[in-house]
Amino acid sequence: MADTIYRNGAFEADSWLKVADDEALPAEGQVLLSLERFLSIADENAEGLRVGVVLKAGERAQALEGRLEAVALIAIEFPKFSDGRGYSSARLLREKHGYQGELRAIGDVLLDQIPFMIRCGIDSFEVVNEPTRRALVEGHSVEVPVYLQPVGRADEVPLGTRPWARRHVAAQRVGQQAD
Amino acid sequence: MKLVTANRLSDGEVVWLGAAGRWVETLFEARLLESREEEAAALAEADASVARQEVVEPYAIDVIREEGHLKPVRFREQIRAAGPTIRLDLGKQARRQESAA
Amino acid sequence: MYRYDEFDREFVDARVAQFSDQVRRRLSGELTEDQFKPLRLMNGLYLQLHAYMLRVAIPYGTLNSRQMRKLAEIARKYDRGYGHFTTRQNVQFNWPRLDETPAILNELAEVEMHAIQTSGNCIRNVTADHFAGAAADEIADPRVYAEILRQWSSLHPEFSFLPRKFKIAITGAPHDRAAVQVHDIGLQLVRNEAGETGFTVFVGGGLGRTPMIGRKVRDFLPEADLLAYSEAILRVYNLYGRRDNKYKARIKILVHETGIEELKADIEREFEAIRHGILTLPKEEVDRIEAYFAAPEFAAPGDEALFDAALETVPGFANFAARNLNAHRQAGYVSVTISLKPIGGAPGDATAEQMEVVADLAARYGHDEIRVSHEQNLVLPHVRKADVPAIYKVLAENGLAEANAGLVTDIIACPGMDYCALATARSIPVAQRISERFGASERQQQIGDLKIKISGCINACGHHHVGHIGILGVEKKGKEYYQITLGGSADESSSIGEIIGPGFSYEEVVDAVENLVDTYVNIRDGEGETFLETYRRVGETPFKEALYGTQ
Numbered sequence: 001m002a003d004t005i006y007r008n009g010a011f012e013a014d015s016w017l018k019v020a021d022d023e024a025l026p027a028e029g030q031v032l033l034s035l036e037r038f039l040s041i042a043d044e045n046a047e048g049l050r051v052g053v054v055l056k057a058g059e060r061a062q063a064l065e066g067r068l069e070a071v072a073l074i075a076i077e078f079p080k081f082s083d084g085r086g087y088s089s090a091r092l093l094r095e096k097h098g099y100q101g102e103l104r105a106i107g108d109v110l111l112d113q114i115p116f117m118i119r120c121g122i123d124s125f126e127v128v129n130e131p132t133r134r135a136l137v138e139g140h141s142v143e144v145p146v147y148l149q150p151v152g153r154a155d156e157v158p159l160g161t162r163p164w165a166r167r168h169v170a171a172q173r174v175g176q177q178a179d
Numbered sequence: 180m181k182l183v184t185a186n187r188l189s190d191g192e193v194v195w196l197g198a199a200g201r202w203v204e205t206l207f208e209a210r211l212l213e214s215r216e217e218e219a220a221a222l223a224e225a226d227a228s229v230a231r232q233e234v235v236e237p238y239a240i241d242v243i244r245e246e247g248h249l250k251p252v253r254f255r256e257q258i259r260a261a262g263p264t265i266r267l268d269l270g271k272q273a274r275r276q277e278s279a280a
Numbered sequence: 281m282y283r284y285d286e287f288d289r290e291f292v293d294a295r296v297a298q299f300s301d302q303v304r305r306r307l308s309g310e311l312t313e314d315q316f317k318p319l320r321l322m323n324g325l326y327l328q329l330h331a332y333m334l335r336v337a338i339p340y341g342t343l344n345s346r347q348m349r350k351l352a353e354i355a356r357k358y359d360r361g362y363g364h365f366t367t368r369q370n371v372q373f374n375w376p377r378l379d380e381t382p383a384i385l386n387e388l389a390e391v392e393m394h395a396i397q398t399s400g401n402c403i404r405n406v407t408a409d410h411f412a413g414a415a416a417d418e419i420a421d422p423r424v425y426a427e428i429l430r431q432w433s434s435l436h437p438e439f440s441f442l443p444r445k446f447k448i449a450i451t452g453a454p455h456d457r458a459a460v461q462v463h464d465i466g467l468q469l470v471r472n473e474a475g476e477t478g479f480t481v482f483v484g485g486g487l488g489r490t491p492m493i494g495r496k497v498r499d500f501l502p503e504a505d506l507l508a509y510s511e512a513i514l515r516v517y518n519l520y521g522r523r524d525n526k527y528k529a530r531i532k533i534l535v536h537e538t539g540i541e542e543l544k545a546d547i548e549r550e551f552e553a554i555r556h557g558i559l560t561l562p563k564e565e566v567d568r569i570e571a572y573f574a575a576p577e578f579a580a581p582g583d584e585a586l587f588d589a590a591l592e593t594v595p596g597f598a599n600f601a602a603r604n605l606n607a608h609r610q611a612g613y614v615s616v617t618i619s620l621k622p623i624g625g626a627p628g629d630a631t632a633e634q635m636e637v638v639a640d641l642a643a644r645y646g647h648d649e650i651r652v653s654h655e656q657n658l659v660l661p662h663v664r665k666a667d668v669p670a671i672y673k674v675l676a677e678n679g680l681a682e683a684n685a686g687l688v689t690d691i692i693a694c695p696g697m698d699y700c701a702l703a704t705a706r707s708i709p710v711a712q713r714i715s716e717r718f719g720a721s722e723r724q725q726q727i728g729d730l731k732i733k734i735s736g737c738i739n740a741c742g743h744h745h746v747g748h749i750g751i752l753g754v755e756k757k758g759k760e761y762y763q764i765t766l767g768g769s770a771d772e773s774s775s776i777g778e779i780i781g782p783g784f785s786y787e788e789v790v791d792a793v794e795n796l797v798d799t800y801v802n803i804r805d806g807e808g809e810t811f812l813e814t815y816r817r818v819g820e821t822p823f824k825e826a827l828y829g830t831q
């Protein structure tokens with residue numbers, strides 16, 4: 001499968017090189033490291049590299065505190081689509097630790113989970129499930145576009161008087177026209 | 180002796196694997212599996228049927244012959260084959276009565 | 281009661297469309313059963329023994345006559361003419377087709393109902409006291425907060441794939457009718473010295489395989505922090521709750537294994553990071569939602585001579601009045617419990633016709649409000665005392681006038697092996713036989729308050745752990761066996777029942793229960809001492825001896 005990464009509304013090739021813990025780092029390029037490997041190397045040793053980190057389910061986002069500046073991609077693993085730890089990790093990274101880089105969901109990523117992931121701050125997806133890929137290409141939306149809880153996303157606006165009710169900014173404009 | 184059973188995807192109806200890979204709604208029409216090989220073959224057929232979105236979660240059950248009729252060994256399977264014990268007017272047992280009447 | 285605004289309506293309509301699309305993708309094969317199962321469960325759809333089962337949410341057990349009529353219509357049109365009211369104040373239909381669930385959900389949406397999060401590993405329907413807004417002993421109406429929590433938890437992006445299901449209950453009165461201490465989060469409304477509203481918070485209660493009473497984590501949580509604190513608890517649970525073993529995945533196990541102090545510190549840390557943020561509840565918004573739950577315009581008390589006369593003249597009415605009425609805060613009013621436990625009936629079942637009868641009564645006499653209690657009965661919360669005789673007459677004509685609220689035949693039972701795919705034994709026929717055994721009205725009255733609760737497997741949907749007499753059905757060598765526990769309770773003095781000894785066969789279990797009840801009647805300290813009080817006073821020995829002899 002060529003283009004496995006879904007980002008900004010389209011599929012693209014994965015430009016990140018997964019480097020195993022016992023493999024030497026290349027001199028340049030984009031490398032994806034385990035959390036353990038990343039924490040074991042100092043920033044200087046990664047000079048010339050763009051570094052991404054895989055956060056496995058069960059690994060704490062907090063471990064990256066203080067080093068987030070050096071990270072260009074965090075890939076949160078969803079070992080099974082029903083394992084929801086990654087949603088909390090994503091929100092913590094975005095909302096508590098202020099992470100601004102790319103946040104990717106990897107593992108068992110399926111269509112019905114993607115809207116939740118987006119709201120938790122994930123902005124790219126490694127998708128291998130065929131029906132999910134097809135639906136994304138076709139722009140088949142499965143989202144409930146009205147939200148009943150605030151999350152720390154800039155592109156959502158409050159809706160009515162309930163502070164916990166939200167709507168996506170884009171949808172809001174459509175909604176206003178309809179009014 | 181065994182049978183293969185499942186629930187139909189579209190409506191949840193309890194079904195058993197009958198002749199020629201057809202799913203049947205009454206236990207007496209089910210295909211009796213006398214050997215391990217037959218059971219494995221039936222389960223493979225059932226899996227293929229799952230892949231065609233016909234049934235869900237097929238599995239094999241033990242049956243015995245009692246007074247000439249097949250009867251599931253486990254009580255749970257007896258209830259599945261008949262209907263709720265507290266509502267004889269519902270489930271397969273009700274249909275049997277209707278057709279007898 | 282709460283009414284949808286345009287956004288709520290849009291939300292539910294979009295959810296129906298979303299689920300309909302999921303069903304379509306399942307039927308076409310785009311979704312495998314493994315992938316579909318968590319999605320259908322999040323919308324209350326199970327595959328049971330004979331068919332699918334759809335659990336419809338009745339938020340905090342409150343509904344109006346129009347909604348009840350819709351339930352009756354669905355029972356008739358898509359099911360087999362009846363529904364089952366559950367211990368979590370919901371209703372279940374036992375025979376829907378998968379391909380008709382979108383149509384059912386569309387019909388439910390017409391009356392502001394849905395099946396969102398009535399199952400699955402997410403935050404479930406929030407439950408509350410069934411006398412909320414009516415009880416004389418209430419501090420504040422718990423439904424206001426239950427509604428806020430319901431909204432906030434609906435399709436929560438972070439908490440839709442928790443380690444396991446998550447249940448929240450709220451009580452607004454010191455006498456806990458919502459069993460809050462056996463919920464993942466239990467909230468008890470309180471007022472502090474300054475007169476402000478807040479919550480005492482319990483975490484980690486639950487029944488199931490390892491029953492536990494919730495631990496107190498906050499004496500007073502200010503009202504404004506309700507959502508932030510709940511989010512903190514859920515986040516800690518979502519991240520650290522066990523996912524390796526489904527029997528160890530509830531938050532109670534996390535509490536147990538981590539230790540309450542450490543977990544409390546984790547929760548407080550998360551809470552500190554988000555409090556005073558966007559989750560803070562503005563007072564005006566709480567007030568706005570509270571207004572939905574404002575008491576109806578009560579009428580002047582009617583002619584209570586009618587009531588008093590009925591006590592003398594209408595057969596059975598005195599018993600009904602003694603058992604099935606609850607004190608109301610409004611003079612001249614009472615709350616009426618409509619028992620769904622006719623002698624020998626299936627606990628919690630109501631036919632479409634009965635649902636319509638109750639809907640009519642609510643519309644005519646009850647300010648259009650109906651409640652579902654976690655005891656699987658229905659309640660008309662606001663009724664003029666003077667109207668009770670007329671109501672009683674209609675109930676009696678429709679098999680709904682059993683005067684047994686809180687008595688030995690007011691049995692809670694889960695569906696058990698007659699319907700449930702997880703069951704190890706039947707529950708309903710055990711309940712029916714016990715009910716028949718004790719059916720004589722005088723005998724029931726004489727026995728007094730006694731809660732029997734029956735589950736058909738270790739999942740404990742019948743809350744057997746907190747029954748004064750609890751019965752758990754298990755399978756032993758291919759046969760049904762029933763384990764008896766004594767001394768459980770789910771009110772403000774919660775306790776988990778203790779297993780009294782070896783189990784009994786299906787044939788023996790009713791005799792065993794009768795034996796226990798007779799023993800109690802013989803040794804109680806006067807008629808005023810309830811079964812539970814006697815058990816707490818004397819312990820298990822006399823009961824054990826009665827069941828197993830004295831060796």
Ligand code: SF4
Nearest residue numbers: 694700703736737741
């Ligand atoms: S307790 Fe067991 S048998 Fe009863 S409804 Fe729950 S899962 Fe089914």
